[in-house]
Amino acid sequence: MTQQELFNCATESYQKARGLVSKMNEVVASVRKDFNPKAGYLKLDIIVQYMLLETALADGKFLPIEGEFIDKITDSFDVINLFKDVPQGMNWKWFALNRNYSHIKDTIVRLRSMAQEQMQDFASMFALVDAAFEDYDILGEMLGYLGEIAGCFTRIDGSHDEREVEIATAVVTEFLTKPWLAMMDKVKK
16 A cells, blocks of 8 residues: 555544544533533544554654654644643654654653643543443544554555564553543543
């Protein structure tokens, strides 16, 4: 597949994930009048971009094509904005991360905790919806879409590095799957 075909495939999966979030937003909004449906989209974008950022850095380099992919894949939020809260004195742009790679390792650790906090809310909110629909595996569907996005991304640089796949899986497991399942267990008790 060409880079454009890989990006199109990932974008299609991202749009399906947004559609799933939209359905979950409707359910949550029907029971919580103070619910802001934009929150689900923002948190989806955080997990997608953070997953891709960690994946891109797995091989020790950050290529401009990876930055462009991460920049363009999402609609509601750009994780690069979280860098602005980190005092590094740098002008953060996706295309420039490859030039600043040696300076961002510590920043990525701090970004990880910020992103993880956001994902706790996302997982908790939507795990409740998932628990209410026992015959529909919402988590499984979301994981499928995220896996497709990551699979396309790991080949965008012309190679396929198994380490990148492992990193994407680890990020999704830690940020989404574990808190989601923990909340579902609480609901079932």
